[in-house]
Amino acid sequence: MSTAASLGLASCHTCSLVSRVESGEALIDPICPRCGSSVHIRKPGAIGQCWAFLIAAMILYIPANTLPMMLTSSLFGSSDDTIISGVLFLWEDGSWYLALIVFFASILVPIGKMLALLVLLLSVQLPGVELSPERRRRLARVYRIIDWIGRWSMLDIYVVALLATVIQLTALASVRAGPAALAFGAVVVLTMFATESFDPRLIWDATEEEHGHKIGRGEAA
Amino acid sequence: MNRAELLACPECDLLQSDSAIPRPRKALCARCGAILYQRHDQGLERTAALIVAALVLFTIANASPIVSLELQGERTDATLFGAVRVLWSQNMQLVALLVAFTAFAMPLLEIGALAWLLFPLRYGQKAPYFGSVYALLQFAWRLSLVDVFVLGALVSYVKLTHLAEVQAGAGLGAFAALMLVMATIDSNFDPRDLWERASAL
Numbered sequence: 001m002s003t004a005a006s007l008g009l010a011s012c013h014t015c016s017l018v019s020r021v022e023s024g025e026a027l028i029d030p031i032c033p034r035c036g037s038s039v040h041i042r043k044p045g046a047i048g049q050c051w052a053f054l055i056a057a058m059i060l061y062i063p064a065n066t067l068p069m070m071l072t073s074s075l076f077g078s079s080d081d082t083i084i085s086g087v088l089f090l091w092e093d094g095s096w097y098l099a100l101i102v103f104f105a106s107i108l109v110p111i112g113k114m115l116a117l118l119v120l121l122l123s124v125q126l127p128g129v130e131l132s133p134e135r136r137r138r139l140a141r142v143y144r145i146i147d148w149i150g151r152w153s154m155l156d157i158y159v160v161a162l163l164a165t166v167i168q169l170t171a172l173a174s175v176r177a178g179p180a181a182l183a184f185g186a187v188v189v190l191t192m193f194a195t196e197s198f199d200p201r202l203i204w205d206a207t208e209e210e211h212g213h214k215i216g217r218g219e220a221a
Numbered sequence: 222m223n224r225a226e227l228l229a230c231p232e233c234d235l236l237q238s239d240s241a242i243p244r245p246r247k248a249l250c251a252r253c254g255a256i257l258y259q260r261h262d263q264g265l266e267r268t269a270a271l272i273v274a275a276l277v278l279f280t281i282a283n284a285s286p287i288v289s290l291e292l293q294g295e296r297t298d299a300t301l302f303g304a305v306r307v308l309w310s311q312n313m314q315l316v317a318l319l320v321a322f323t324a325f326a327m328p329l330l331e332i333g334a335l336a337w338l339l340f341p342l343r344y345g346q347k348a349p350y351f352g353s354v355y356a357l358l359q360f361a362w363r364l365s366l367v368d369v370f371v372l373g374a375l376v377s378y379v380k381l382t383h384l385a386e387v388q389a390g391a392g393l394g395a396f397a398a399l400m401l402v403m404a405t406i407d408s409n410f411d412p413r414d415l416w417e418r419a420s421a422l
Contacts, residue, residue, distance in 0.1 A: 156373075181316045
């Protein structure tokens with residue numbers, strides 16, 4: 001079994017055509033002969049970019065949870081709901097199925113996604129981490145899951161937007177989006193960028209090195 | 222071996238050959254299990270037909286109210302654009318842009334890019350800027366959150382029923398149908414087939 005990189009080949013990120021990549025530190029990225037995109041053996045700077053997006057997301061996750069997401073004022077008084085108090089309110093209100101959906105999308109998915117990215121980054125980066133094929137397959141599956149599931153965190157933003165629109169300035173009450181909406185929206189976007197910038201092929205690269213092939217830009221051929 | 226028959230797994234870079242005849246409908250990577258490709262008979266033709274449906278549904282979804290609330294004879298309709306405008310007026314411009322981007326601009330770009338690439342191909346033409354438009358499609362594909370928006374609209378609707386008399390509007394139905402059409406496109410569209418046909422021209 002050999003990888004494209006170990007043979008000096010790379011598949012295009014845009015059209016997936018496998019083509020030969022010149023060895024040596026070229027000043028200009030090689031161009032895919034079929035679609036004209038630049039071809040990389042691995043996404044350049046994948047680990048650094050992924051860390052940057054992940055750390056930014058983790059920092060913003062704090063205001064996203066401590067600041068109010070939704071500001072409600074009505075004849076019976078006003079209340080500021082954070083993400084968590086919103087879920088608890090739904091639960092106590094008897095809408096346990098809604099509470100579960102929002103809990104899943106707004107709490108479980110973002111936390112799980114950030115932890116998974118942390119594990120992925122550390123697994124490919126820490127020296128001396130021995131990864132069995134079984135473990136690598138599991139990490140690959142984790143990456144696939146967070147890549148698909150991350151989008152669902154945007155749910156709460158849409159809910160707040162629609163509630164604010166319908167209830168705005170009726171006699172009943174008014175609903176406004178709180179500052180946490182901004183922070184939380186940023187967390188969702190940043191974790192999507194972090195997942196996108198991570199290169200899952202790095203999970204498998206250590207196996208190649210064990211077999212004497214060194215992977216890296218310009219070193220593969 | 223012909224280069225075009227070589228496949229490198231997008232997730233683990235394992236080089237595999239695709240010389241089996243007939244080709245399987247779905248090929249998985251031998252090492253990590255990622256989907257290498259999924260193909261369907263007439264996949265591109267079906268996708269082209271579904272794009273027309275998507276465009277019609279997209280127009281209805283954005284032109285009609287998603288939920289309406291009636292209170293003391295006064296009626297408030299929430300459309301997607303209304304929601305963006307309200308967020309903007311509440312000093313939440315970035316959140317407004319995020320909603321407009323993920324629920325309106327990206328789905329439209331996705332439909333538009335697919336139409337741009339596929340329709341000329343039916344008449345034996347390769348659309349101009351083929352590679353760049355395909356790259357745009359890849360970008361829009363990830364950031365178009367119609368399915369999440371539909372769930373968000375349903376959650377809002379149920380939440381509102383606890384407060385007042387609300388009605389689900391035509392926009393909600395159209396968005397839900399659009400979500401199904403986009404999912405069907407997703408499972409029928411085979412980029413490999415698209416590139417092979419385009420480069421054969």
